[in-house]
Amino acid sequence: MAGKRRVIAYIDGFNLYFGLRESGLRRCYWLNIQALAESLLRPDQQLVVTKYFTARIAGGRAGDARDRRRSLDQKRKRQSDFLEALNTLSDFDIFEGHFLGKDVRCRSCQASWRTHEEKMTDVQIATEMLDDAFDDRFDVALILSADSDLVPPMNSIRRRFPRKRLVVCFPPGRGSVQLKRAAHSSLTVSAEKLEAARFPDEVAKPDGYVLRRPAQWR
Secondary structure (H helix, E strand, O other): OOOOEEEEEEEEHHHHHHHHHHOOOHHHOOEOHHHHHHHOOOOOEEEEEEEEEEOOOOOOOOOOOHHHHHHHHHHHHHHHHHHHHHOOOOOEEEEEOEEEEEEEEOOOOOOEEEEEEEEOHHHHHHHHHHHHHHOOOOOEEEEEOOOHHHHHHHHHHHHHOOOOEEEEEEOOOOOOHHHHHHOOEEEEOOHHHHHHOEOOOEEEOOOOOEEEOOHHHO
């Protein structure tokens, strides 16, 4: 590993998830993100750590309709299993933001429903990138996102640390002209790389408990 360029991968979890969903790649939700990051490296690079940014899905509330409550609880369980599978990986850190619930009402029919808005992911990614740059923890930042809110911290890193390189990896079906301009280089993650990086159907935790890929993700 001597002489190889140090890489930190910053993974925007929800940007990746919606890219997979919109591209019909549900089978890739059960994804070994560390393996995916490794597959994106060049031969002269070494992955130091992968940082994954997400937020926990809220389950159903007491006032929800039964079907909606069951659906939200099932989504929360699938995500929880996935995060536990990710926690079996070495040199892998998970950063959790949060969801804000919001009640929405249709002006035409007066129907109402609750939505959730994810908060803090872009701020957390920006903070980690800047901290790592100032502490000289990477030579190359691998940024898997299509969120243009990351342009300002990327511009700051390029201005202050001209020898560090920023590589943007767009989730399938997603892109950003602004991010592409802010990076030294960019690419779109292929379905083939995603398929190859999936976890096996069963992932054993250190205590022996076996996590299984959800049936809905097959």
